[in-house]
Amino acid sequence: MSRRPRDADASRTSILAAARLQFGRHGFERTTIRSVAAEAGVDPALVMRYFQNKDGLFAAAARLDVELPDLSEVDPDRIADVLLPVFIGLWGPDGPFLPLLRAATSNPVATEALLGVLTEQVTPALAVLAPDRPAERAALVGAQLLGISVARYVLGVPPIVSMDDATLIEWLRPTLAHYLTGEPGVS
Numbered sequence: 001m002s003r004r005p006r007d008a009d010a011s012r013t014s015i016l017a018a019a020r021l022q023f024g025r026h027g028f029e030r031t032t033i034r035s036v037a038a039e040a041g042v043d044p045a046l047v048m049r050y051f052q053n054k055d056g057l058f059a060a061a062a063r064l065d066v067e068l069p070d071l072s073e074v075d076p077d078r079i080a081d082v083l084l085p086v087f088i089g090l091w092g093p094d095g096p097f098l099p100l101l102r103a104a105t106s107n108p109v110a111t112e113a114l115l116g117v118l119t120e121q122v123t124p125a126l127a128v129l130a131p132d133r134p135a136e137r138a139a140l141v142g143a144q145l146l147g148i149s150v151a152r153y154v155l156g157v158p159p160i161v162s163m164d165d166a167t168l169i170e171w172l173r174p175t176l177a178h179y180l181t182g183e184p185g186v187s
Contacts, residue, residue: 014040015047019061023099028058028107055109062100062113066090068125076129076180080173083145088165091149101146102154118142129180140179144172 018039022031033054037044051057066086074082090097097117103110122142127134148168151157160168 011040011042011046012050015042015050015057016061019057020096020099023058023061023103027099028054028103028110033057058103058107059109059113062103062110064090064096064100064113064117066117066121066125068122071125072128074129077173077177079126079129079141079180080169080176083141083176084165084169084172087145087149091153093153098153101149114146126180131181137180141176144175144179148172 015036019031019036022036022039025031026035031054033044033047036057037047040047047057051060068086069082071079071082089095091101092098100110100114100117104114105111118139123135123138126138126141130137148160152160163171
């Protein structure tokens with residue numbers, strides 16, 4: 001009886017998906033190599049082979065790409081309409097960024113990964129809308145979105161949790177537009 005060769009890419013993808021799920025549900029401290037392996041349907045030794053240890057697994061699971069649309073034609077007054085659905089998908093209860101968001105407060109690898117996403121992916125996408133100081137303006141938008149995400153999905157602040165997405169967008173629309181195009185100190 002011959003053994004079927006393993007698909008290394010499929011195994012790695014399965015392990016990373018399981019790791020994101022486990023880290024999101026249980027946090028870094030309570031997630032184990034064995035629990036990730038069981039969720040992925042692989043032997044724990046395979047997880048160790050690909051990622052060396054739990055820190056390596058977490059670092060790989062924390063590397064995510066944000067697929068933002070081209071924002072160059074978006075009116076800054078409507079940026080909340082475009083960005084919020086993307087970020088809700090990423091940081092919502094089933095989103096791949098939720099483990100990273102939860103862990104960023106206590107894990108330096110997660111903090112670095114989250115900052116990398118903001119500085120390398122979000123800031124350049126938003127810079128096309130900023131008339132000046134794009135890094136500062138994008139950082140303010142990112143901080144607002146992070147704050148909403150933490151309040152809604154990590155802390156569970158009741159009024160924000162119960163607010164539907166359309167209402168949340170309405171509330172954030174003027175704030176995000178101001179961050180991108182308004183004068184500092186002028187509302």
